[in-house]
Amino acid sequence: MAAVQQLEPMPMLARPQSMNGSSSFSKDVEMDTATTPPAQATVPLCSEPQRGDTRIVVIMYGVGEENIVGVFAEVLGKPSRLKTCFGDVTQEDQDWVIGLAAESAMSDIATRDRGLVVSINAHCTGLGMPPDIYLSAQCDYEFLYTKAPFFRRDLARFTSHILGQICHHPALITKPRTFIISTTFPDVHAALPNIDILTVGADAIEIRVDLLKEPLADGTFSEIPSLSYVGEQVMLLRQRTELPIILTTRCTKENGRFPMDNPGLYYDYLYRALQWGVEYIDVELWLPEAIRSKLFEQRGNSRIMSAFHDFSGTFKWTSERAESIFRESQRYADCVKMIAIINDHNENFELEYFRSKIKSTFPDSVPLSAVNMGETGQFSRTLNKFFTPITHPLLPIIAAPGQMSAAEINQALALLGQLPRKNMYGITSPAMRRGTPQAPFYEKCFNELGLPHQFAVVEWQPKGSGCIGAWCNQKSFGGAYFNPAVSFKSLAAHSSFLASLNNGTGPTVSEAARLIGTVDTIVVRPSSSSAPASEPASMPSSPPRHKNGESFSTLGPAQSGLPPNTSLVLDNASWKGILSTLTRDLAPSAYFGCAAVVLASSAEDAASALFALKALKVGKVYTVGFKTPPAFGKDLLIEPFTSLESIQRARTVGANGAAAASAGSSPFLVVSALGPEKSTLVGMLVRLFASRGAAAAAASGGFRKVFLDLADRAGSRKGDPGVIAEQSGFAAYGAADVTAFTTVETLRLLVGQNVPYSFVRLASGRTLF
Numbered sequence: 032m033a034a035v036q037q038l039e040p041m042p043m044l045a046r047p048q049s050m051n052g053s054s055s056f057s058k059d060v061e062m063d064t065a066t067t068p069p070a071q072a073t074v075p076l077c078s079e080p081q082r083g084d085t086r087i088v089v090i091m092y093g094v095g096e097e098n099i100v101g102v103f104a105e106v107l108g109k110p111s112r113l114k115t116c117f118g119d120v121t122q123e124d125q126d127w128v129i130g131l132a133a134e135s136a137m138s139d140i141a142t143r144d145r146g147l148v149v150s151i152n153a154h155c156t157g158l159g160m161p162p163d164i165y166l167s168a169q170c171d172y173e174f175l176y177t178k179a180p181f182f183r184r185d186l187a188r189f190t191s192h193i194l195g196q197i198c199h200h201p202a203l204i205t206k207p208r209t210f211i212i213s214t215t216f217p218d219v220h221a222a223l224p225n226i227d228i229l230t231v232g233a234d235a236i237e238i239r240v241d242l243l244k245e246p247l248a249d250g251t252f253s254e255i256p257s258l259s260y261v262g263e264q265v266m267l268l269r270q271r272t273e274l275p276i277i278l279t280t281r282c283t284k285e286n287g288r289f290p291m292d293n294p295g296l297y298y299d300y301l302y303r304a305l306q307w308g309v310e311y312i313d314v315e316l317w318l319p320e321a322i323r324s325k326l327f328e329q330r331g332n333s334r335i336m337s338a339f340h341d342f343s344g345t346f347k348w349t350s351e352r353a354e355s356i357f358r359e360s361q362r363y364a365d366c367v368k369m370i371a372i373i374n375d376h377n378e379n380f381e382l383e384y385f386r387s388k389i390k391s392t393f394p395d396s397v398p399l400s401a402v403n404m405g406e407t408g409q410f411s412r413t414l415n416k417f418f419t420p421i422t423h424p425l426l427p428i429i430a431a432p433g434q435m436s437a438a439e440i441n442q443a444l445a446l447l448g449q450l451p452r453k454n455m456y457g458i459t460s461p462a463m464r465r466g467t468p469q470a471p472f473y474e475k476c477f478n479e480l481g482l483p484h485q486f487a488v489v490e491w492q493p494k495g496s497g498c499i500g501a502w503c504n505q506k507s508f509g510g511a512y513f514n515p516a517v518s519f520k521s522l523a524a525h526s527s528f529l530a531s532l533n534n535g536t537g538p539t540v541s542e543a544a545r546l547i548g549t550v551d552t553i554v555v556r557p558s559s560s561s562a563p564a565s566e567p568a569s570m571p572s573s574p575p576r577h578k579n580g581e582s583f584s585t586l587g588p589a590q591s592g593l594p595p596n597t598s599l600v601l602d603n604a605s606w607k608g609i610l611s612t613l614t615r616d617l618a619p620s621a622y623f624g625c626a627a628v629v630l631a632s633s634a635e636d637a638a639s640a641l642f643a644l645k646a647l648k649v650g651k652v653y654t655v656g657f658k659t660p661p662a663f664g665k666d667l668l669i670e671p672f673t674s675l676e677s678i679q680r681a682r683t684v685g686a687n688g689a690a691a692a693s694a695g696s697s698p699f700l701v702v703s704a705l706g707p708e709k710s711t712l713v714g715m716l717v718r719l720f721a722s723r724g725a726a727a728a729a730a731s732g733g734f735r736k737v738f739l740d741l742a743d744r745a746g747s748r749k750g751d752p753g754v755i756a757e758q759s760g761f762a763a764y765g766a767a768d769v770t771a772f773t774t775v776e777t778l779r780l781l782v783g784q785n786v787p788y789s790f791v792r793l794a795s796g797r798t799l800f
């Protein structure tokens with residue numbers, strides 16, 4: 032038994048032309064339907080990739096910077112070519128990324144066909160700041176970058192966002208609780224060394240532009256930071272964090288430093304932030320309607336947070352005015368923020384009444400983030416659920432009186448009985464347990480987040496004290512992950528407790544876990560609201576005692592059973608880990624329609640990767656070593672390699688059956704789930720699918736194909752297919768990347784908290800930066 036780990040007439044940003052939704056996955060899984068549990072689609076925590084804006088991407092580049100065009104093209108998965116001016120770009124360039132020298136693009140950028148092209152001014156800050164002001168004003172978007180180091184991840188994120196391929200907002204508004212870290216640095220450089228730890232628990236990061244201090248040559252600071260300085264600061268921040276950025280220009284009347292005599296100034300900064308691809312801009316309600324509506328119209332794939340602060344001390348949540356402020360705010364916003372100074376603790380309850388009234392009066396309205404300031408208002412900061420602004424001890428100052436950290440809010444919630452202590456488990460096999468000392472990592476996360484939960488690594492046994500029922504069927508069960516993942520059929524077969532759920536039909540299983548066939552996470556959820564609280568559909572009110580589940584876990588007795596108002600969802604987080612790894616340095620469109628090879632010794636080993644490839648709308652999958660479950664065949668074109676001839680054909684034929692688009696060998700992506708003992712075979716196939724020679728690479732626009740190795744190769748790099756892949760011109764990713772991204776997803780599922788990928792890597796002993 033495992034030991035317990037105790038834890039305490041301005042230019043317009045055109046809207047995307049097409050925003051096609053992705054088709055949902057088939058539910059037709061190859062399994063015994065009699066034992067198929069009810070499927071419940073889980074809330075998407077990271078929205079699935081979309082096709083987004085399909086206009087021709089035109090990159091304007093500075094002197095000597097034409098290489099950036101190829102990098103954009105590679106990130107988007109398209110070839111590139113250079114032209115002279117916008118007038119030269121035609122429908123025939125649809126599948127290309129076009130580069131125009133900034134100098135010559137100026138001639139006709141103002142008269143470009145905005146329905147045909149999306150124009151991006153790519154400016155290397157090393158060439159001097161600001162970029163050409165005419166191009167900045169005229170372009171749709173502006174990408175500021177540094178050459179050394181160059182952050183491809185930043186470029187992938189920028190393009191995925193502006194083209195609408197990845198959008199965070201839908202997932203954020205459905206997450207039960209979200210936090211925004213309000214940074215207050217005069218210079219973002221100071222934040223960078225601690226950014227991983229600063230952002231633990233945050234779902235978005237706010238840059239307070241009015242608090243930035245731009246040094247001047249005479250040793251003083253400019254009254255307000257220039258656009259040029261702000262641009263570089265935003266670039267720096269985005270290079271180092273995956274979090275959506277909220278850009279704020281807080282005015283002097285609302286506890287900020289931006290002067291109020293010229294509202295046009297706010298427009299200039301906020302519009303430029305949209306061009307920089309910032310995910311959210313904070314637009315104060317006092318700004319003239321013309322400015323607010325214009326920004327709303329021009330926001331493209333960014334989102335607007337309307338902001339209202341009242342420091343007078345006379346604001347009343349119960350007043351008519353409060354409601355009319357909300358009504359006005361939501362007109363030009365995707366979310367509304369209302370914040371006031373109060374004098375009496377009871378006003379926190381008035382705010383709660385206001386919150387519920389808004390919900391019932393405007394049921395379809397945008398989400399509201401509303402808190403009170405000062406110590407008296409702190410209670411409201413624990414009750415607000417959407418985008419609660421937080422601070423961190425490592426920040427130089429708090430952004431507003433009474434601000435609390437994520438840890439303080441969680442501790443307060445725990446004290447108030449709103450965040451009860453739960454027992455969480457890492458359920459593992461003896462072999463994996465030795466290899467992955469996960470308990471200290473979870474301990475670190477829970478500590479950092481001020482969560483009261485306890486965590487233990489335990490070993491799964493089909494019967495007795497190590498059986499699933501022993502861990503799950505307890506009052507304070509808070510969820511578990513499995514490492515390695517287990518087949519849910521075998522889970523259900525071995526656990527009379529799981530089989531008894533949902534009135535004997537078995538546990539609820541997410542769509543991903545159902546299709547993939549394996550479970551790596553058990554999530555505890557409140558029962559669906561449709562079920563009466565006293566009579567939950569999923570759980571008998573007094574759980575039956577199971578002959579092999581009556582045991583004590585290492586975290587306490589299991590006798591009390593799951594509370595009646597909760598249900599268990601069996602889920603799979605690993606496919607999201609694969610998806611995040613593949614889209615870290617490339618936009619999703621790099622994979623749309625491409626051909627991939629998946630190597631595995633069983634369908635079970637390949638399934639998470641196949642699910643991720645479906646989400647990425649891959650065109651064709653060649654398989655080696657396993658038989659694909661029929662359900663995957665519905666949305667993916669699958670072809671098993673049966674002979675050398677079939678491999679040879681795949682090397683020369685594109686995903687759609689036409690001759691491969693480039694002289695390089697199709698397919699574009701190779702994913703291997705084969706163990707270290709099959710390294711030689713994997714290495715051989717990787718070589719086979721490498722782009723053939725410099726000429727081929729040049730013809731394919733210098734494309735780097737992608738290799739993902741899902742095998743854990745603990746230490747030994749001998750015969751490592753990842754190394755062979757890199758030598759053969761692939762961008763290679765390994766199990767450590769997938770594990771870290773999967774852990775991020777697991778933490779979101781288990782404790783609803785966002786822990787950055789870089790923190791996970793850091794905590795496991797490796798830094799990425």
Ligand SMILES: O=C1C[C@@](O)(C(=O)O)C[C@@H](O)[C@@H]1O
Binds near residue numbers: 213281338368431434
């Ligand atoms: O609007 C807000 C909320 C805030 O004022 C607070 O009260 O926590 C802090 C600001 O940085 C942020 O822009």
